[in-house]
Amino acid sequence: MKNTVQVGLIGFGTVGSGLAEVLLSQQHRLAKRTGMTIRLAKVADINIDSLPPQFSDVSLTRDAAELIDDPGIDIVVELIGGIEPAKTFVMQAIAAGKHVVTANKALLSQEGRDIFTAAAEKGVEVGFEASVGGGIPVIKSLREGLVANRILAITGIMNGTANYILTRMTDEGIPFAAVLKDAQEQGFAEADPTYDVEGIDTAHKLAILMTMAYGMHITHNEIPTEGISRVEPVDIEFAREFGCRIKLLAISRNHGDSVEAHIHPTMVPESHLLAKIDGAFNAIHFTGDMVGNVLFYGLGAGKMPTGSAVAADVVDIARNIRAGSVGRVPPLSYLPREIGDRRITPLDELCCPYYFRISARDEPGVLAAIAGILSHHGISIESVIQKGRRESVPVSIVMRTHSARESAVKGALAEIDTLEVVTEPTVKIRFLDEEPC
């Protein structure tokens, strides 16, 4: 029985050095839990010349291939991020018969099919707990804890940077750009924040969860995605008047022959737990046909939380190596042959209540004209707030509709925005509430 498992790590950046610290600091505890020594044996990184002194027994190379080809390495951990050369390294590691662990959601959501197919053929494990929800054990929970459920819906706050920005906009009433700049200066947001604030990172994660939850092929670019960069403090204020918080949500529903998936700023009722998730935290909510609603909450990023999740994958695989049970659980929850294609509902067919903020000159008949257009498109109004709090000129006409079809909303807003009295493009934000159209 093999009692030592050797780990090779490609990428010694923030998350990589976090994993190294987790494995070192928890080595004794992991031995007491697994009966094994789990040892970081080798690091490959092109950007560093030496490892910190506590890793004196870990060898360092600039050549990932040397690590991948090392017969002493059992598990290759890829923590460089991005598509290339990450994919090449992962595919080489699989071809060399190594088990792979990665936190790379971009890679998996775009190239997952190649990777999981290669791994299944070669009979090696692919761990990716850290790719969604950072330190939260959401992948294992979905795959194993909820195994006896048909997953009906996934709803989640899956990007800590976007949630941090929205939380500060909500608490302090300051604009997106100002919070982003401050967050960048403090290191809470990347220099290029596009993936985080435009919902792309969230789409990567939702695609991974959907594949596992529904047993379907999907890549992130099939998911309609809208970010938070156009949310304004005034919309957050109006949201409050409707009893809501604005959150960047990933929303997916399983309709059987088709599935729904979309990412956008969303009006979340204050009574919903997701409205209460603040700061850099993530929370992922599943509805299962047996278990009902469950939610998993924690830090979705960061050196040590991500290191914790990567280490959990390493331990899981180490246990399979020792027990001779590699392949015990299919990585994507369903057996590879059971993963198929499903229709993704086009955005135009989706239904939900909408928030509109229409900027118009304060003239008689404006509301009548707008209401007429909405009515013509079959959209019914639930409530209207006619004045902005700031007595601004032009005024804001704010409304909540009953459930309406996206295609009807697009048509109506196109007409409304051509009205001569309307001074700016209308802002629309979807409500979370699910009502049939």
Next chain:
Amino acid sequence: MKNTVQVGLIGFGTVGSGLAEVLLSQQHRLAKRTGMTIRLAKVADINIDSLPPQFSDVSLTRDAAELIDDPGIDIVVELIGGIEPAKTFVMQAIAAGKHVVTANKALLSQEGRDIFTAAAEKGVEVGFEASVGGGIPVIKSLREGLVANRILAITGIMNGTANYILTRMTDEGIPFAAVLKDAQEQGFAEADPTYDVEGIDTAHKLAILMTMAYGMHITHNEIPTEGISRVEPVDIEFAREFGCRIKLLAISRNHGDSVEAHIHPTMVPESHLLAKIDGAFNAIHFTGDMVGNVLFYGLGAGKMPTGSAVAADVVDIARNIRAGSVGRVPPLSYLPREIGDRRITPLDELCCPYYFRISARDEPGVLAAIAGILSHHGISIESVIQKGRRESVPVSIVMRTHSARESAVKGALAEIDTLEVVTEPTVKIRFLDEEPC
């Protein structure tokens, strides 16, 4: 390779019939996820004469021993609850070389040591996901997802009945007894609610989590426990003035050489996620040294959620049977030899801020007398609300202290309650906030 796993179920009550429904309705899905047929083969129950028609291929016996001794049964699921005969059946099943799954927290928290020792000697698995947090996969998450963490604290709402009662008391301002009666009539509370409302069920669950989190032996009766039956609507009202909700919390902290554990109604700041868990839901919050704060939320009881968790254990064991990897993960997270004894901090040594509600006649000098006693015991007052909202006679003097030691609080309240002007025993409720004494 074994492709069919046969399950024997002892106890066809609410949870038992829920498991049967889960295994039947999800059989096809489980096959697509595991490649196996997981089949409920036999039920033992002394109270029923026949099974519902959809279970026509499941055999029924009144004799649990017959099920336990059936060589065709791989996994015995015990869902009768209570200590006996549940323990006897579980020990017999283990002796017969069967794997065991149970939802029985009373049994595990009291007799767990015998059961896990016998299972380890016999080389069989014991699954108990459903014993804590109902359908929430909290046991697996703690044992596997958080494996690379030293757990520093466990804080949780672990009893749905108690939380349902407190939520209704909070929302409707009605007394404990009235809500309980209504909950009993609606089937949300047991005829004998003692375990739920007095915190005993919560103690069972906390003991199980502590064993796993800290690698220590502990039984539920070592945990100081106070229930919610003495919480009054007026305390809930005053809690609001301190920005808090009253919740029945299990609280445990890992201080290294000693551990803290206690269960009681608790003032939880509204900003804390646990303050926002309403109704019959449970939420369990862990702090890990690597992952930081994580929380797991869902229904902590009920036929189908519990069935979902029991089924997840059955699947986990079935996978081990097929892969030949029984014993792959130690059930209590640590290897049996690593589980030791730890000092449990006596309640008298604990420190936290306190809420006091002192009932006194409205006479000059009362507050001075009370403040003098508190000061004499080294307890400092953070804020005082001198009048109850109801202008009651006698008045309520309500205060929040800075962090104080339990022994000092006991001494001070004993003195205060002997003051001639004090008309009723003082009510004390602990705050969640952690400040050093």
